[in-house]
Amino acid sequence: MRSAAGFKTHDRRRRSERAGVRGGNTHRFVHACCFWLLGSCVLVFPDRLHAQAVSYPTTRLYAEPSMFPQEHPVDMLRMRLEVSFVPEQGLVKGKVTHRFAPLRERVDSMFFDGPGIRIQQAMLNGQPLQYRISPAGITVYPDPPLRWNSVDSISFTYEATPRRGIYFVGWNDTTGRRHEQIWTQGQGIDNRHWIPCYDHQNDKLITETVIRFDSSYQVLSNDSLLSRTDNRDGTFTWHYCMTHPHSLYLVMLGIGKYGVKTVRTKANVPVHLYFYPESPDRVEPTYLYAAECIDFVADHTGIPYPWTSYANIPVEDFLYGAMENTTATVYGDFMFVDRRGFLDRNFVDVNVHELAHQWFGNFITGRAPNMAWLHESFATFYPKLFRRQVAGEAYYQWMRRQEQEAALEVSEQNRLPLVHSHAGGTRVYQKGSAVLDMMMHTVGEPQFRRVINHYLKHHAYGLVETNDLYQAFQDTLGQSPFWFFDEWIYRGGEPHFEISYKDITLHPGERRQTEIFVRQIHPVDDLVGYFTMPIIFEVHYTDGAFDRVKETISGQADTVVVRNPGKREIAYLLFDPGSLVLKKVTFSRSFEELRRQALAAPLMIDRYDAVAAMAPTDIGTKRELLGEIFNREEFFYIRAEIVRQLANDDDPASIRVIRKALRDPAAEVRSSVLKHTAFIPTHLRSDFELLLRDSSYAIEAAVLSRLSARFPERVNEYLTATRSDEGIGNQVRVVWHEVRAGLGERESYIALAEMCGPSYEFRTRINAFEAVKHLNYLDRHIALNLMDAMLSSNSRLRGPATVTVQYFLDQTAHRKTMEQAFSSVNWLSWQREMLTPALRQNSQLQGSP
Numbered sequence: 001m002r003s004a005a006g007f008k009t010h011d012r013r014r015r016s017e018r019a020g021v022r023g024g025n026t027h028r029f030v031h032a033c034c035f036w037l038l039g040s041c042v043l044v045f046p047d048r049l050h051a052q053a054v055s056y057p058t059t060r061l062y063a064e065p066s067m068f069p070q071e072h073p074v075d076m077l078r079m080r081l082e083v084s085f086v087p088e089q090g091l092v093k094g095k096v097t098h099r100f101a102p103l104r105e106r107v108d109s110m111f112f113d114g115p116g117i118r119i120q121q122a123m124l125n126g127q128p129l130q131y132r133i134s135p136a137g138i139t140v141y142p143d144p145p146l147r148w149n150s151v152d153s154i155s156f157t158y159e160a161t162p163r164r165g166i167y168f169v170g171w172n173d174t175t176g177r178r179h180e181q182i183w184t185q186g187q188g189i190d191n192r193h194w195i196p197c198y199d200h201q202n203d204k205l206i207t208e209t210v211i212r213f214d215s216s217y218q219v220l221s222n223d224s225l226l227s228r229t230d231n232r233d234g235t236f237t238w239h240y241c242m243t244h245p246h247s248l249y250l251v252m253l254g255i256g257k258y259g260v261k262t263v264r265t266k267a268n269v270p271v272h273l274y275f276y277p278e279s280p281d282r283v284e285p286t287y288l289y290a291a292e293c294i295d296f297v298a299d300h301t302g303i304p305y306p307w308t309s310y311a312n313i314p315v316e317d318f319l320y321g322a323m324e325n326t327t328a329t330v331y332g333d334f335m336f337v338d339r340r341g342f343l344d345r346n347f348v349d350v351n352v353h354e355l356a357h358q359w360f361g362n363f364i365t366g367r368a369p370n371m372a373w374l375h376e377s378f379a380t381f382y383p384k385l386f387r388r389q390v391a392g393e394a395y396y397q398w399m400r401r402q403e404q405e406a407a408l409e410v411s412e413q414n415r416l417p418l419v420h421s422h423a424g425g426t427r428v429y430q431k432g433s434a435v436l437d438m439m440m441h442t443v444g445e446p447q448f449r450r451v452i453n454h455y456l457k458h459h460a461y462g463l464v465e466t467n468d469l470y471q472a473f474q475d476t477l478g479q480s481p482f483w484f485f486d487e488w489i490y491r492g493g494e495p496h497f498e499i500s501y502k503d504i505t506l507h508p509g510e511r512r513q514t515e516i517f518v519r520q521i522h523p524v525d526d527l528v529g530y531f532t533m534p535i536i537f538e539v540h541y542t543d544g545a546f547d548r549v550k551e552t553i554s555g556q557a558d559t560v561v562v563r564n565p566g567k568r569e570i571a572y573l574l575f576d577p578g579s580l581v582l583k584k585v586t587f588s589r590s591f592e593e594l595r596r597q598a599l600a601a602p603l604m605i606d607r608y609d610a611v612a613a614m615a616p617t618d619i620g621t622k623r624e625l626l627g628e629i630f631n632r633e634e635f636f637y638i639r640a641e642i643v644r645q646l647a648n649d650d651d652p653a654s655i656r657v658i659r660k661a662l663r664d665p666a667a668e669v670r671s672s673v674l675k676h677t678a679f680i681p682t683h684l685r686s687d688f689e690l691l692l693r694d695s696s697y698a699i700e701a702a703v704l705s706r707l708s709a710r711f712p713e714r715v716n717e718y719l720t721a722t723r724s725d726e727g728i729g730n731q732v733r734v735v736w737h738e739v740r741a742g743l744g745e746r747e748s749y750i751a752l753a754e755m756c757g758p759s760y761e762f763r764t765r766i767n768a769f770e771a772v773k774h775l776n777y778l779d780r781h782i783a784l785n786l787m788d789a790m791l792s793s794n795s796r797l798r799g800p801a802t803v804t805v806q807y808f809l810d811q812t813a814h815r816k817t818m819e820q821a822f823s824s825v826n827w828l829s830w831q832r833e834m835l836t837p838a839l840r841q842n843s844q845l846q847g848s849p
Contacts, residue, residue: 067370067421069202073107074100076198076205077151079248084212085255087171087182090161092194097155108145112156113137113192113199121157129154138196156196163793163830165193166253169316175759179276180217181256183315183330185323186249188369201247202367202463208241213255220254220274222246223327224308242326243308244461247365252325254313265291267304272311275336285342286335287312289390293352296386297359302453306363306460312351316761317794322350324357324379334729334763341728343667344698352383364459370421371465373489377418377432384433394604394635397578400437401605404582407431408494415492415528419466434582435488441580442484442534443477451476483532488582493528496521496584497553499575503564512564514539514547516573519557521586530556535576540600541568572597572610579605591617595625604635611641619649627657636666643669647676655684662687667696674702680710692718697727701735708739715739729763730755738771749777756785762797765789769804778814783821790838791831802838809839 078099085092098112114137122129122140130141138156146152165186170178184191192199209221212235221240229237258274261283265271271294273287290312298304307327314333322331331354335347361375380403388396410426418427418435440448455464455472466489473479498519505512516537520530532554539562540546551560572593575585589597591614598610611629614622623646630642643661646654661673662684670691680688691703704722708715719740725732734755741748752775754760755768765785772782786808789801808814822839 067368069367070200072198072200072203073104073110074102074146074152074198076100076203076248078206078208079195079197079251080208080210081195081251082210082212083253085168085182087168087180090163090168092160092162092166093158094160094195095155095157096195096197097153098197099151099153101151102146102148105148106145107142107147109139109141110154111137111139112154112196113189114156114158114160114196115193116162117156117158117160117194117196119156119158119196121155123155125152137192158196160194162193165190165195167317167793173759177759178761179256179316179333181315182253183255183313183318184251184253184325185319185330186251186325187323189249191248191251195248195251197248199248201249201365201369204245204247204365204461204463206242206245207248207251208239209251209253211238211240211253211255212236213238216257217255218258218260218274220252220272220311220313220328222250222252222325244306246326246362246461250324250326250362252323252328252330254315254328254330256313256315258313261287263287263291265294265298265305267295267298269294269305270309272309274311274313276314276333279336279338282336282338282341285339286314286337286347287351288342288346288348289386290351292390293355293386296389297352297356297382300382300385300449301359301456302449303359303363303456305358307358310355310358312347317792317797319794319796322354324354324361326358326362329354333761337728340695340697343696344728349383349387352386353379356382359456364456364462364464367463367465370419373418373423373428373432374464374466374469376425376428377436380429380433381436384437397603397605398608398635398637400434401579401608403430403434403437404579407434407582408584411492411494417492417527418489420492431582438488438533438581439481439484443473443479443481447477487529487531491528493522494582494584495531495533496586497575499573499585499587501573503570505567512567514562514564514570514573516560516562516575517557518553518560518575520553520555522584524556530554533581535581536574537562538574538577539564540571540574540596541566542571542596543568544600571600574601574606577601577606578603579609589613591621598625598629604638607633608635608638608641611638611645615645619646619651619654623649623651623653627653630657630660636664636668639664639666639669640672643672644676647673648678650681658684659687662690667694667699670694670699671696671702674699674706680706685711689718692721697725697732700725701727701731704732704739705735708742715743729767730760731763731767734764734767734771738774741771741775741777749775749779752777753779753781753785756782756789758785758788762789762792762794765797766800769800773804773807776811778808778817780817780821780824783808783818784825787822787825787835791834805838 076098080097081094083092083094115135117138119131119133119138122131122138124140124142130143132139140154166182166184168182170180189199191197207222211219211221212231213219215230215234215236219238221238223240223242226239226241231237257277259277259280261273261275263271263273271291273283273290275283294305294310309327311328313328313330314336315330316333318330318332320332321335322329331347331350335345335350337346356379357375360378366372366374384396384399387399406426407430410424416423416427418432443451451472454476455469458472459468470481470485473481498521499516501514501516504515522528524530532552534550534552536548536550537560538546538548545566545568547562547564549560549562572589575587594610594613598607601607601610611626614626626642626646630639633639639661643658646657658673661669664670674691688703688707691699692707694700694703700722704718708718719736722732722736727733734752737748737751741752752768752771755764756772757765769786772778786801786805789797790805792798792801805818809818818839822835827835
């Protein structure tokens, strides 16, 4: 092997001309003591306009005026919250006391967020305080006005019946199926619905929570449990307190009947793992690596876990996957799984993501909502690194590829920068993580870790913005990676490279080299320019040797030369081996080149790319090769891709691969067979029937549906084989009842109608919605259950319910059932307001509800 490093000298003048200027009134670059001209900071003196302009480096900040941090007249120092509940009524009874210091010389009014909160009393430093209620909250009027250099306190006694921020689950369920729980979700700005407060992330404070509740329930809140007092009336008072400041959106409560298992990290941090007492078998698979991931992030950042304890608590009907409240992550219990459910969806990556937020988001916090990438990108980045440690390099490469593909897909809609307030979740999570990955590989992993350590340490328990990360490079490495921040963070889009090459012999018999031609073919405008990136080029030869160079690609067209002193024959060429750079690539290669790359490329992702690139190739040309690769390839997603290409080929060689794939140890490969086989042939029936006892619930449910439709004469056998299984979200049980209802069994129709209802958690309900659609079955019970779901605070339930209602409304036969069900209930005004627009979307229902 030969290795050479060849960095081009960067042409700053050409780079500046390409950079362009971003104009407009809404989005702009802000500079100190300068304006931006042709990408340079130019100081202009009126009497020297004809002199040569002098270029100075400067920091660049992308700004949206509407996204500046919220102004506030006081600095919140501490909040003490005392609450109790009437959960059956969704009622909060509270007293909150805020301690603060004025930031302005004179403060004669203050506003506290609190929509819908009923204030019973307001006090300033123990004396009655004048206040005014508005739809958005409470304005108070200190008299006399507050002054600098004082510390004051305001307390509110209040009640609230909020529909956001805090959620009461299962308290009115008469079936006993639901868990009775109270849990909160403060992000983005929803804690204001149950706590009168300054609900913005740019002020950090110490919080303490005092909760009085039924003694038979567990109560979890932020950080240290100072005391649990028996009130001798069937209730306990739980007193939690933070040891360091955090933002108010991170305040949490979790109440329910749980068991708790405590493990400890290497640094002796207690990690409290909450679980449902009836499912102790789910603790081990759900909380795999629960302590190890804390040790990992602490080691990689060089910053010890910044709080005194950590906890994970599952809840029903959670609005998202999980939420990184300080010291206490709340997560959806659809990830509280047994060993079989672990194969379909597990908590490991989500756990590391939320845990990383304890540093990125909680320890340091973005000043404004459009700085979300400083939270979410880092929290998405560290699970990828953790997987590299526990699952290997190949899995790490695969996760990076998934991020890259997601980022490229969203750019088909728009090309907004990562720091834009409307960048969207895919950019803030997946693209941001991919950008951090490139940042790490560009500067070097040890150097990157040093920068991140400084960035965290320098802003401990404080507020940050993107420029603080940029400054950390200067402070730590003496580098100013302006070009990187400019093109990947402040600008939008991604590069599209077109690659070709020639094998050149110069002066016959004397010298041989490979000339590689790189063109950037993406659209270029004020938002997206030509990208500058150091990229590795590898030329692999038929004798197994290879030559490598690293060049900085920066223009519309570049030529890279890789010398071939051994005068070897080229087998294949790799542009950016390992796919480190987020990009599109157009690179036409022969089947022989793809064959050699698929068989011999050192890195998994390069072998995968070669196999995936064979998809358009005639099946007869690639069949034997794909079978060979399937038998030798260790990484399961390559085998899954081979299955995709061979699934519907009736040649005996391909059938042998499919039979082997149906018995593959990786669920991803078995699932690929089900997903890509258009028609189950009779000669493979018994092979597919093996999946009825598959270790994956998702595969079992899918094959039950497929086999029952394909071989109806054997349905009773299939139902008998699967009758005892449920699955996470009852996915097997719902399909079982759907198949059985298709046979005319009334009991299964009744069961599905019940599963559509509020006595089941939302995953089961969504699965049941799909089943009744497949059956095209609607009765009054189902209609009312669908409307109940349309009123849910959980958009992931509300959305599918609305789609299902529209499905039935589009059919004349079911429209009247829906109308009659709606008319049979005396809806509350807010419920009617939510339901009526959706029900009236169908033109023939105008005026009906």
